[in-house]
Amino acid sequence: MDMVITGKVLVYDDNIDTDIICPGRFLELNESKDIANVAMSGIDSNFPEKAKTHSIIIAGKNFGCGSSRDHAVRALKYSGLKAVIAQSFGRIFYRNALNLGLLVIISKDARNIFNDGESGKIDLTKGKITNMDKIITVDSDVISEEEFKVYEQGGMIQIYKQN
Amino acid sequence: MPMHAIHKILAEKSGKQEVKAGEIVNAKVDIAGINDIYLTVLISYDDMGGGKVWDPEKIVFFFDHNAPSPTIKGASNQKVMSEFAREQGIKKIFKINEGICHSVLSESGLVKPGDIIIITDSHTTTLGAFGAFATGVGSTDLAVIMMTGELWFRVPEVINVKLEGTLKDGVMAKDIALHMLGELGTEFATYKVIEYSDSVVEKLSIDERMVLCNMSVEMGAKSTYIRPNSKTIEYVKSRSHAPFIVHETDPDFIYDKEYIFNLDNLLPQVSIPDSVDNARNIEEVEGISIDQVFIGSCTGGKLTDLEAAANILKGKKIAESVRLVVTPSSKEVLTKAIERGYYQTFLDAGAAITTPGCGACFGGHSGLIAAGEKCATTSNRNFPGRMGSIEAGVYLVSPITAAYTAITGKLNNPQYK
Numbered sequence: 001m002d003m004v005i006t007g008k009v010l011v012y013d014d015n016i017d018t019d020i021i022c023p024g025r026f027l028e029l030n031e032s033k034d035i036a037n038v039a040m041s042g043i044d045s046n047f048p049e050k051a052k053t054h055s056i057i058i059a060g061k062n063f064g065c066g067s068s069r070d071h072a073v074r075a076l077k078y079s080g081l082k083a084v085i086a087q088s089f090g091r092i093f094y095r096n097a098l099n100l101g102l103l104v105i106i107s108k109d110a111r112n113i114f115n116d117g118e119s120g121k122i123d124l125t126k127g128k129i130t131n132m133d134k135i136i137t138v139d140s141d142v143i144s145e146e147e148f149k150v151y152e153q154g155g156m157i158q159i160y161k162q163n
Numbered sequence: 164m165p166m167h168a169i170h171k172i173l174a175e176k177s178g179k180q181e182v183k184a185g186e187i188v189n190a191k192v193d194i195a196g197i198n199d200i201y202l203t204v205l206i207s208y209d210d211m212g213g214g215k216v217w218d219p220e221k222i223v224f225f226f227d228h229n230a231p232s233p234t235i236k237g238a239s240n241q242k243v244m245s246e247f248a249r250e251q252g253i254k255k256i257f258k259i260n261e262g263i264c265h266s267v268l269s270e271s272g273l274v275k276p277g278d279i280i281i282i283t284d285s286h287t288t289t290l291g292a293f294g295a296f297a298t299g300v301g302s303t304d305l306a307v308i309m310m311t312g313e314l315w316f317r318v319p320e321v322i323n324v325k326l327e328g329t330l331k332d333g334v335m336a337k338d339i340a341l342h343m344l345g346e347l348g349t350e351f352a353t354y355k356v357i358e359y360s361d362s363v364v365e366k367l368s369i370d371e372r373m374v375l376c377n378m379s380v381e382m383g384a385k386s387t388y389i390r391p392n393s394k395t396i397e398y399v400k401s402r403s404h405a406p407f408i409v410h411e412t413d414p415d416f417i418y419d420k421e422y423i424f425n426l427d428n429l430l431p432q433v434s435i436p437d438s439v440d441n442a443r444n445i446e447e448v449e450g451i452s453i454d455q456v457f458i459g460s461c462t463g464g465k466l467t468d469l470e471a472a473a474n475i476l477k478g479k480k481i482a483e484s485v486r487l488v489v490t491p492s493s494k495e496v497l498t499k500a501i502e503r504g505y506y507q508t509f510l511d512a513g514a515a516i517t518t519p520g521c522g523a524c525f526g527g528h529s530g531l532i533a534a535g536e537k538c539a540t541t542s543n544r545n546f547p548g549r550m551g552s553i554e555a556g557v558y559l560v561s562p563i564t565a566a567y568t569a570i571t572g573k574l575n576n577p578q579y580k
Contacts, residue, residue, distance in 0.1 A: 015349065015438055015546075017544075017546045019526065019544065019546040019547070019548055019549045020546060020547060020548065023526055023548050024200075024228075024525035024526040024527050024549070025526055025527055025528075027200035027201070027228070027525075027527075028200060028202075028229070028234060028236040028237045028240055029236070030202050030203065030206060030240070042546070042547055042548040042553055043547065043553070061350065062349055062350050062353075062383075065349060065350075065383070066285065066544060066546060067284075067285050067525070068283055068284055068285040068287075068299040068300060068301050069200075069201070069301070070203060070301030070302045070303060071203065073301070074203070088350065088353070090353075090383070091353055091354055091383065091385055092285060092299060092300060092301055095300065095301065095304065096301035096302075096303065096304075099301060099303035099304060100303060155303075156303065156307075157207060157210055157211060157303050160211045160212075160307060160310070161210060161211045161212055
């Protein structure tokens with residue numbers, strides 16, 4: 001995994017819950033492409049299409065609150081998303097993301113400097129997030145070395161596999 | 164160092180003398196539960212290498228979300244799980260006739276004070292009502308427990324919520340939870356344990372305590388705790404002969420935060436779309452037309468909930484404009500509700516009654532709502548699309564408010580007046 005990640009962003013509000021990210025009726029799906037097809041269908045039926053050209057979600061507080069379903073993480077990861085930046089995350093979503101290797105970053109200010117479709121740059125080691133179109137940089141929490149290693153290997157699931 | 168009872172559970176299960184908030188521990192799990200919608204547990208288990216499970220006696224399957232299965236895919240997932248359980252010698256499968264995991268687990272004597280209970284359902288916080296450390300996890304964490312019998316936890320801080328005063332008629336535990344959400348929001352307890360204490364909690368029935376603990380996950384809580392009293396001990400002993408330890412919180416333990424709610428003047432609450440913390444006094448929303456009333460789920464489908472609704476609906480008919488769906492939380496609730504005549508009351512009133520399970524609450528089946536419709540529900544979430552169309556509105560209410568609303572077709576609960 002790169003220390004610097006770039007991509008176009010999609011911006012969402014507070015409390016994007018797991019029913020929005022993957023509605024309950026789709027929990028019977030198991031194949032990655034099927035789960036990717038319903039990502040964010042509670043709010044945006046065009047998300048899978050948008051995810052082809054946008055690779056970073058930027059959101060407000062409590063992203064991924066609600067159900068324990070790791071379908072929510074799988075849906076975003078399988079859509080090709082590189083990272084989710086939010087002001088805060090639902091507890092189980094955060095844990096699921098670390099398990100499955102979807103990069104999640106906490107930043108209080110990123111939400112305030114981006115609009116849909118703008119280009120973002122995440123510098124993981126420095127804890128900086130930049131709007132490349134407006135050339136504005138804000139802080140994020142720094143990913144620890146341990147966390148970086150987990151992400152680098154594809155999540156806790158891969159580490160358990162090797163052990 | 165003074166410890167909370169929850170910390171003593173985590174210390175004991177991780178082989179330590181003491182633990183403190185913020186520390187990471189690897190703790191042994193007493194029960195690991197898998198719901199039927201998460202075949203991803205077995206997929207993750209295979210991804211990690213598969214093989215024999217750690218202890219087939221401690222793994223439980225719940226066929227509760229698709230009970231009975233509304234789709235071929237759902238049936239197929241249950242079939243794969245049944246085959247897996249058979250191959251692995253897992254005997255504890257609660258099939259499609261049994262009901263919702265949190266109800267059936269406590270009813271069957273598998274939850275005791277001091278236990279660590281982990282299920283792939285976020286509302287597992289419910290079981291803190293029995294003095295257990297209980298929390299929901301995703302599929303991969305559950306797969307790790309299946310393989311090793313253990314899971315890592317960050318030892319949580321504990322928030323003490325003191326509930327004082329006397330509840331007005333027509334006000335239930337659900338109203339307390341919605342009021343707390345309205346006051347404190349959806350994040351105040353993230354990563355933390357909520358303990359409920361004081362006079363109101365002491366008086367509440369086991370069912371009503373479960374409601375507080377159930378709704379705590381909507382406040383972000385990792386788990387909950389109610390100090391087991393004689394009611395709890397009696398309930399557990401009537402269902403389990405296994406020994407258990409009630410850990411006591413040290414008197415000089417320091418809580419992360421303390422909130423005191425005096426509930427003397429609390430009115431029935433309604434959380435309006437699309438967030439659980441959009442709580443309003445009933446007076447502010449009285450008269451809003453409702454298309455469907457749902458009485459069910461792990462939050463609002465227990466015996467006390469059905470009893471509260473049946474007492475109001477007895478001899479009454481629901482409004483012409485409304486439909487009423489009743490889903491008991493378990494087979495035991497169903498059986499007792501029949502014995503006590505609640506089923507006849509619901510049927511006479513015009514209700515549709517479904518198999519025990521999670522059905523409409525999670526937007527799966529058996530009572531979904533159309534675009535433009537409004538549903539008043541005793542369940543736990545009102546996110547957009549939670550119970551069907553994303554253009555529908557979900558109003559969270561208590562069973563008493565649900566019953567009055569079914570009669571008039573409009574949000575109301577005159578009992579507190």
